Amino acid sequence: MDTVNVRWAGNRQFVGWDETGHGLVMDSKPEYKGEGTGTRPLELVLYALAGCTAMDVVSILEKKRQDVAGLEIRVEAQQREDDYPKIYTRINLHYVVTGRGITDAAVSRSIELSEEKYCSVRGMLGPQVEVSTSFEVLESSSPGAD
DSSP states (O other), rough: OOEEEEEEEETTTEEETTTTTTTTEEEEOOTOOOOOOSHHHHHHHHHHHHHHHHHHHHHHHHTTTTTTEEEEEEEEEOOOOOSSOOOOOEEEEEEEEEEOOHHHHHHHHHHHHHHIIIIIHHHHHHHEEEEEEEEEEOOSSSTOOO
């Protein structure tokens, strides 16, 4: 069982930590009585989604013997504006994979496997959230270089 703790630090700021001591600060925007000193809780969903799929994609590409030197994911999301809760209704993940000789087919299949089978965060979002993906592959000049 995973366990995390969250403690109120004042105004709308909260500090969270896990069983191993890793921590983070959450806060809201000043217009909502926050100070903007941390990530908004809903944004953490985007970090979690990107981190989860990134781990999958790198692992799958390595198993496919692709020479991966780097991976970045840009996540853009739209919130529902007309009703509560103000969940994300649309999320796009754009993967930028860097390496040598990496094929589009390998990247496409790795993303597909992550999205449909392995990424637990994606699975928790459910059908009410439209998730789209795109990617590009950049050739690096030397092994392990970004």
